[in-house]
Amino acid sequence: MQVIYQELTKRFEETLLESLIKNEKKEEFENIRKNLINQASKEEFGDYQCNICLVLSKIYKRNPREIAIEFVQKLKENKEISNLCEALEIAGPGFINIKLKNNLLIAKIKSNIKCPRAGVPLSNNNSHSQKKVIVDFSSPNIAKEMHVGHLRSTIIGDSIAKIFELRGYTVLRLNHVGDWGTQFGMLITQLKDLYSSDLREIDKITISDLVEFYKASKKRFDNETEFKKRSREEVVKLQSGDKKSIKAWKLLCNQSRKEFDEIYKILNIKIKERGESFYNPFLKSIIEDLTFKKILVEDQGAKCVFLHGMTNKEGNPLPLIIKKKDGGFNYATTDLAALRYRFRKEPHGDNATRIIYVTDHGQSNHFAGVFQVAKRANWIPEDCEVNHVPFGLVQGIDGKKLKTREGDIIKLKDLLSESIKRAKEDLLKRLEKESRFETEEFILNTSKVIGIGAVKYADLSQNRITNYQFSFEKMLSLNGNTAPYLLYTLVRISGINRKNNMNEDAVNSESIAYSHDLEWKLIRKLLKFDEVIVSIEKDLMPNRLCNYLFELCQSFNRFYDQVSILKVEMNTKISRLTLCALTEKTLKLSLELLGIDSLERM
Template sequence: MRSVLDELTVRMQEAIRAIGLEGDPLVRVSQDQRYGDYQSNCAMGLAKQAGRKPRELAARLVEHLRVSDLCEPPEIAGPGFINFRLRPDFLASLLGGIPPVSEPAGRRLGLSESDDPETVVVDLSSPNLAKEMHIGHLRSTVIGDCVARVLEFMGHRVYRENHVGDWGTQFGMLVAYLLRVRPETADNPDGLVIKDLESFYVEAKTLFDRDEAFKKEARETVVRLQRGDPATRRIWKAFCEESLRHCHRIYDRLGVTLIDRGESYYTELMDEVVARLEKMREKQDDGFVRISDGALCLFMEGFKTREGDPLPMIVRKADGGYNYATSDLATLVHRVEHLGARRIIYVVGAPQKQHFEMLFAAARRAGWVGDDVQLHHLAFGSVLDRNGRPFKTREGGAVKLKDVLDEAVQRARRVIEQGSKEGRINRSFSAEEADRVAERVGIAAVKYFDLSHALNTDYRFDWDTMLSLEGNTAPYMLYAYARIRSIGRKGGVTFESLPADAPLQLEHPAELALARVLARFAETVQAVARDLKPNLLTEYLSELAKAFSRFYDKKQGVRVLDAPSEEVRTSRLRLCDLTARALKLGLGLLGIETVEQM
C-alpha cells in the first residue's frame, strides 16, 4: 500500500506529464492546516520550462489532476501553490482498511516493505575496548540502532557492525600491566574479571608514562601480540572479552543488538589491502599510490593540507605498522566483497568528516567500491552539559555511560513517585513494578531525548527536560500510550477484539485531525528510512500524542466510552486502538519499549 504522500506524488507526476512537461512534483506535508493537508509548489519550478506564469501553470495542472477519490477539489493559493485537503471518507477508508494487529500487515499498520530490498551495513557504537563506554558512545549507539531498526522494518537485510577498537599499542600496555599486577592471569586467562576498566586503564597508563622499564616491557608485549605469540594472544583475548562483557551490559539495558567485529578481525585483510595497493603502485604512474617519507600513501584529488600541498592518506607507516586508515579500508573491502553490502552507513561523530571523505574517495579510486554501492557518513554533533560545555565529570574525565543510565533510572523512579502523589500515575504499583517501570522510563528518556535532536547539531543534556511528563519526551509518549490502554480497561474493551469491518465515522474536527496524523505514519517511516533522520519520527509521535490528547479532551474533543451510539463508540475506540498501535510501533522503531500502565 502506498503512503498518501506517495500516491499524491504519483498523481501530480501524471498531471505534469499530461501537459508535456517533466519535473519533480514537489508534494510535501502542509506546514499550516489552513492551507490543507498537502501542498505542491512544482508550478514555480516548471513555469520557465512551460513559458507560463506559475499561477497559470498551476491552473493547467489542476485541470489534469485526478485526485477526486482522495481529496476535495485542489485549491490554488498565492503565486501558484496547489493545496490538497484529504476527504473524510478517504481517510475513513484508508484507516479502516488497516488489518487487525493479529495479522502481519496489521502489525505494520499496513505499511509495505521496500520493493527493492538491499543488504545494508550499519557501523555503530564502536567503543575502544581499552576503556569503559562513556557518554560519547551514546549517540552512535542509539542512532545506529534506530536506523538499523527502521531499515530492517522496511525489509532490508541489515548487518549491525560494532567495529570495536581491540588492537594496537595500548593493548600491549594493558596485557603487560595485567601480567605485572595479576600474574595468575597467565595461567587462567578465562577467569579474568575487572570491575572498573577505566581505573585499570588509568593505572596502566600512569605506570607506562613514568616507568621506562614498564614502557619497554609494554612495547615488547605489542610485538609479541602482533606476531601472534599464543600466550600473549590468550591474555589479550581474555581482556577483550571481559571488556565486551562490560559493553554488552550497557547494550542489553539499551535494547541494542549488534555484531562485534573488532579491528583485529581484519588483520589478514589489512595485509591483502596493502599488497593490492603495492601492485597498483607498480602498474600505475598516476601518483594515486606512492611512497612518501618511507610511508605507503594514497593521494586523491581535492584533498589538500592547510599549506595547499596534497594531503596523503597513510596506509602503512614508515616503520611498517598499520593505522586506522588501513583498518577502515580493509573493513570496507570486507563489507562490499564478503557481506555483499550495497549501502554502508557509518554512524560516527562529525569531527571524522574528512577521514570518511578520504576513505570513500580512496576506496572508489582503487576500484573496490562501485557506483552501485552507497557510502554514507551519518555524522552527529556532541553531547554537552546544561551550560553548553563538554559533558564531563567534576574531575574533568569522561562520564561513564553506565553512570548516566543508573542516574536516569533513579530520577525516573522519583518522577513516578511524584506523579503518583499528584494522581497522574498509577498508585497501585508494587515496589517491584515501580522498579521495572522506572528502568524502562529512565532508559527511554535518555534514548528519546538524544534521538529527538537533529543529527548535525550539538545538544545540551538536561535531566529535567528529558524526564518531563509533558512535551516531546519519552515519559509523555509512554504515558500517552498507557493512557489509551487504560481507556480499554476502563470500558471493559479488548482493543484486539474490535470488529475490523466496523466503519470509521469521522465527523468531529478532533476526529478528523487525529485521522490526518494517523494517515501520515507510513510516509514518516519511509522518510526516516530514506533520510536517516530519527528526529522525524520523534516529531511525528509528539504530534500524534498531542492530536490524541485533543481528541480525548472533554472540552475540545469527543466522548468515547459514553459516545452517543454504539457505532460511534466503536469507531472512536478503533481510533484509540490505531493511535496506540502507531505509538507502540513508532517507539519500537526508536528502540523504546512501552508500558501498559503508568
C-alpha cells in the same frame, strides 16, 4: 499515505507529460519532477500541494495561474485522480492545493490497524529481503569503560537499524570494537608482569580495575625505556600469533566484553561484535591492491593516499596514511579493510548494499577520506551506498562537555543508574500524592522503563548533528517532548482500549464515519507515519520520528479532551475507538523503533 502519495505523483506526472510538456522540454521536466508534489505547508491548504506551474511558467514564459487552470482542468478529466482527490484548488499565483477523499483516508485507517507495521510499506524494491544494510555503531575500546560518547552512537545506531528492519531489509548490526593495535603491547606486558605465574588471575579484575591498569601501563610506557622496548616486542609477538600473548589478549578482551554486555543488556541492544582484529589478515592486501592501482604513494617513509579536494591550512592535499613509517597499520587501514570486506560478495564478505557508520562528528574528515579512497579503488559497487552518520557532543546544562565534578568523563553505567534512580524517586512521590499502592516489582520495572526511555528519547529527539545539553529534570518531565509524556499518553489510550475491546468486525464496519475537525486532524496525523519512516531511511535523522510522535500525542490529547469517545451513539463510539486503536498501535511501534519499552500503567 506513502502508497497514495506515489499513486498521486504518478498520475500527476502522466497528465503533465500528456497535456503540458512538449517534447523539446521533456529533458527539463526530468530535472524538476522529483518535487512535483509536496506536503501541504498548512492544514487548511489540504493534504498536498503542487507548485510545478510556477516552474513551468519560467520555462514557457507564461502566466503561472493560466498554466494552473489548464493543468487542473486536465487533472479533473483523469478518472484515477478523481478517485483520489476530493478537491483541486488553485491558490495564489499558481499553487494547486490537493485534498484527498475522506473515504480513502478512512479505508487507510482500517487497513493500518490490521497491518503489523501500522501502514509502513516494505521497501518498494522487489528484492528488499536480499538487500543487506550494515549499521556500524557503539564501538567501545577494550580496557576502557563506555562513557556518554558511546551512548549517542549506541542509541542512534540501534534506532536506525530498527527502522531498516521494519522496512524489510536484512540488517547486520556490527560493533567495531577497538580490540587491536599498539596499545595492546603495553597492556599485555603489564599483564604478564603482574600475573606471570597464572594469567587466569585476571578473571578477578573488573572493568574499573582494567581502566586503572591501562593508566598504569601507559605511565610505565612513557617513563620506562625497558618497559617501552618490551611493549613494542610484545606487539610483534601478538601479530605473529604467539600463544601466550594471544591468551593474554583474549583475557583482556573477555573482561571488557563482560562490561559491554551488561550495558547492552540494560539498554536492550542487540549487536554483533566484530572487532578490529577480525580485519587484521586483510591489511596486507589493502596495501597490495592500492599499490597495484597506482593510488598509494610513499611520502617521508610512510605509504599514503593524497586526497582530492581535502587540503591542510597551507592548501596542500591531505594524506590518508595507510602504512606508517615504522611499518605499522592504523585506523584508516583497518577501516578500508572492513569496508572492502563488507561490500564483497559472500563467502568472502558480507555482500552489503549499504553501510552506515554512526560515530561522532570529529571523525567526519576521517571517513570522508576513507570513502574517497575506497571509491577510487573501486571497492564500493556502483549500486551500493556508504554513509557516515555524525553526531555532536553531549553537554552539561552549562554548555560544556558533560563531565563529573572531578573532571572525569561520566561513565555510561553510572549515568543510566542515576536516571533510573531519579525516575523511581519521581514515581514514589506521585504514588504518595495519589495515595496509590503498587508492588515493588511494578515500581522497579516502571522506574527502569521511564529512566532508560527518558535517556534514549532525550538523545534521539535532538538533531543528531548538533550538540545537546543533558538535563535529568527536562528528560524526566511529564510535560513537553519527553519519553514520560509519550508513555503517559500511551497509558491513557491503552486504558481506553482495554475497557472497550475493539474486534475486527467493528473495525470493518461500513458505518465508520467522522465529522469533527479534531477527528480529521488526528486521522491525517496518523496517516503520516509511513512518510516519516521512509524519510528517515533516506536522511538517517531519527529525530523526525520523535517530532512526529510529540505532535501525534498532542493531536490525540486535544481529541481526547474535547471530543466525547464513549458517551455517544454506537457507530460514533466505534469510529472514535478505531482512532484510539490505531494511535496506540502507532505509538507502541514507534517507541519500539526508538528502543523504548511500553507501559500499561505508570
